[in-house]
Amino acid sequence: MSGASPAWIGVDVADGHMHLWVHDPRGDVLAQADGPVAALPAEDGFVAALTDLLSPYLSDQQPLPVIVAGLPALPASSLRPIPAEPLGGVLALEVDDPRLELRAVPGLNQASPPQIMQGAETAIAGYLQAAPEFDGVICCLDAQSTWAHISAREVVSFQSFLTPVMAAQLSATAPLSKAVLGGGLDEDTFDAAVNDVMARPQIFATALAEISAQATIDGPTTDAGWSRLMGLLIGLELAGARAYWLGREVVILSDSPLAPLYARGLAAQGLTASHVSRRDHVRAGLQLCADASAS
Numbered sequence: 001m002s003g004a005s006p007a008w009i010g011v012d013v014a015d016g017h018m019h020l021w022v023h024d025p026r027g028d029v030l031a032q033a034d035g036p037v038a039a040l041p042a043e044d045g046f047v048a049a050l051t052d053l054l055s056p057y058l059s060d061q062q063p064l065p066v067i068v069a070g071l072p073a074l075p076a077s078s079l080r081p082i083p084a085e086p087l088g089g090v091l092a093l094e095v096d097d098p099r100l101e102l103r104a105v106p107g108l109n110q111a112s113p114p115q116i117m118q119g120a121e122t123a124i125a126g127y128l129q130a131a132p133e134f135d136g137v138i139c140c141l142d143a144q145s146t147w148a149h150i151s152a153r154e155v156v157s158f159q160s161f162l163t164p165v166m167a168a169q170l171s172a173t174a175p176l177s178k179a180v181l182g183g184g185l186d187e188d189t190f191d192a193a194v195n196d197v198m199a200r201p202q203i204f205a206t207a208l209a210e211i212s213a214q215a216t217i218d219g220p221t222t223d224a225g226w227s228r229l230m231g232l233l234i235g236l237e238l239a240g241a242r243a244y245w246l247g248r249e250v251v252i253l254s255d256s257p258l259a260p261l262y263a264r265g266l267a268a269q270g271l272t273a274s275h276v277s278r279r280d281h282v283r284a285g286l287q288l289c290a291d292a293s294a295s
Contacts (some may be wrong), residue, residue, distance in 0.1 A: 010286030013070035058099040070119025079109035086125035126284030136249030179215035182223035193231025
């Protein structure tokens, strides 16, 4: 880090990790760092892990503002009901460490069907700052995927899927683990799986069984099993999210390696989705929170 003093720190919590940006008073990034969230569901456990990561930047001279997007274990009452703009101020949290002022970005909630959004709202706000006239759907993809319908700079509705979690767990669990040893994309196999499951979602569970059976009969191939698994999972999600993407402009807001597969699956349905960095837009959203807190 340069000799400039930190003015505030922004933190993004996503996919089991936290990433922080140390900012100077002009909003320029002085330093970045990463750390695991691990199994810390309680707020006090998270704060302890966060403080360890922040320790090189904290000072006994004055408290440092720290703004966190996606903070786990926030009370349900802090979630703002939709329709709403993605950001609506920050929530001050009490901490024992006098060196920091901890503030959380409240997420969003949807009553019916029941959904919550924690972290994606900050990325969406950052994207809308750059594209204020956007009217369509933003798919935020990290540990889970969230499809948000955006109109007039508000989140009108959203729907989340655990597809990335399912992909990781199924890939590591017998009997599929030995059948999906690849990781490269067999395009034809992926495309066929997307089309099959979108046309007949009821085949999903038996198609999973066929992946391991095929690998046993013919021997595992390098990429085919993994490509079929991902095609089935993403195709099933696209079928479930059809009401969001059909006939709308879609932006995939993600740094996940799965993002190009979502774009490919949508392209097979005749829709070209834009793909932009989630992390860059989370930082932009955190900057909006910092500016609002300072004004």
